[in-house]
Amino acid sequence: MIQRKTTKPVQVGSVTVGGGTPIVVQSMTNTDTRDITGTLAQIRSLAEAGCEIVRLAVLDGDAARALKEIAAVSPLPVIADIHFDYRLAIQAVEQGIHGLRINPGNIGARWKVQEVVCAVREQQIPIRIGVNAGSLDKELLEKYSGPTAAGMVESALGHIRLLEDEGYDKIKVSLKASSVPLMLEAYRKIHGVIDYPLHLGVTEAGTVRSGVVKSAIGIGTLLAEGIGDTIRVSLTGDPVQEIPVALEILRVLGLRQRSVELISCPTCGRTQVDLAVLAEKVEERLAQLPPLDKPLKVAVMGCAVNGPGEAREADYGIAGGKGTGLLFRKGEIVASLPEDELLAALLHEIEEHVREHGKGN
Numbered sequence: 001m002i003q004r005k006t007t008k009p010v011q012v013g014s015v016t017v018g019g020g021t022p023i024v025v026q027s028m029t030n031t032d033t034r035d036i037t038g039t040l041a042q043i044r045s046l047a048e049a050g051c052e053i054v055r056l057a058v059l060d061g062d063a064a065r066a067l068k069e070i071a072a073v074s075p076l077p078v079i080a081d082i083h084f085d086y087r088l089a090i091q092a093v094e095q096g097i098h099g100l101r102i103n104p105g106n107i108g109a110r111w112k113v114q115e116v117v118c119a120v121r122e123q124q125i126p127i128r129i130g131v132n133a134g135s136l137d138k139e140l141l142e143k144y145s146g147p148t149a150a151g152m153v154e155s156a157l158g159h160i161r162l163l164e165d166e167g168y169d170k171i172k173v174s175l176k177a178s179s180v181p182l183m184l185e186a187y188r189k190i191h192g193v194i195d196y197p198l199h200l201g202v203t204e205a206g207t208v209r210s211g212v213v214k215s216a217i218g219i220g221t222l223l224a225e226g227i228g229d230t231i232r233v234s235l236t237g238d239p240v241q242e243i244p245v246a247l248e249i250l251r252v253l254g255l256r257q258r259s260v261e262l263i264s265c266p267t268c269g270r271t272q273v274d275l276a277v278l279a280e281k282v283e284e285r286l287a288q289l290p291p292l293d294k295p296l297k298v299a300v301m302g303c304a305v306n307g308p309g310e311a312r313e314a315d316y317g318i319a320g321g322k323g324t325g326l327l328f329r330k331g332e333i334v335a336s337l338p339e340d341e342l343l344a345a346l347l348h349e350i351e352e353h354v355r356e357h358g359k360g361n
Helices: 036-049 061-073 086-094 110-121 138-143 149-165 180-191 208-224 239-252 275-287 339-357
Strands: 010-012 015-017 024-028 053-057 078-082 099-102 127-132 171-176 260-264 296-301 316-320 324-329 332-338
Touching: 024 239, 036 053, 036 061, 036 239, 053 061, 061 078, 061 086, 078 086, 086 099, 086 110, 099 110, 110 127, 110 149, 127 149, 138 149, 149 171, 149 180, 171 180, 180 208, 208 239, 260 275, 275 296, 275 316, 275 339, 296 339, 316 339, 324 339, 332 339
Parallel strands: 024 053, 053 078, 078 099, 099 127, 127 171, 260 296, 296 316
Antiparallel strands: 010 015, 316 324, 324 332
16 A cells, blocks of 8 residues: 655645645646637547646747636636746736746746745645756756756755745645656655655656656656655647556556556467457547446457456456457356457447446436
8 A cells, every 4th residue: 555645735726736635637738828729629638538637838928818718617727837937927827827837947036936926825826846857047057067856856945945935835846857767866855855745747758659658657656655646647749648648557556546447468379369459449449438436347358268267357358269259247258259249249248337337327
């Protein structure tokens, strides 16, 4: 059982981060924030996938002004991501956003941060201090001869003190790096000295192939150590693809229970059906299922000899043979079918399950 540190709770709209609440999954839109219709469409897609907080880039005044309409109707709390210009942060607060993310390495002089604090104080809007290894202050880079975990922690602590000196403690902290070992070291260092919620992520993680591995190792390792309150899996491309990965990391660690789990064998020389295609089609359908009142486990196996036994705990599954395959339920064979009928039969079983166990039924 993972023992999580209880951090200070921070309220982001309707979502609580920290304070022992479940790990919160978030993402960031890659639309032009000035495109209100397109941005809201992507936010809705993220929400449907299971995202709980969304962050938007605010590049200029037009983007800041668009936040008013977006935040008013967004199904998710909206965080404004601000770089360089403190005035955009103030403008975003005026538009009704639910949180701010600022990078202390590029937001500017102390008085600028003080101005931002004055803006958020009345609404008690939380600020995430987002430290990135790639944008540390020049003095810290010189002091530590480059980006280091010690430098990242010093940067974060300095800006935490700045906010605390202004009497503000609605704070979340992140210390991201594209290097997983550096990211791990930085989070471990700061975890022992602050009790603010930590936002975990590997920045610039890459495409799905490399980014999933980096994120699973980096985020998953820290979560397994009880570190972290909210996570973002960063992948190049459509941000909606980040959410299943984040949820799966949490499920594997026992930190979040998903309604549906797919298990499938890696295939071997005994496999005589196109198992990869079958598994992908089943996974696509499972992703479209509505919430269920209890978990569902589905197995797609390549061998009719061992498949049912290996997937004994699955609710439903198929195991391929030569031109035929087995349909099974709870490890028990219920039918032997031609290969081209396996998928339809399995999906029928799943649909029946949904009718019985869908929430609200």
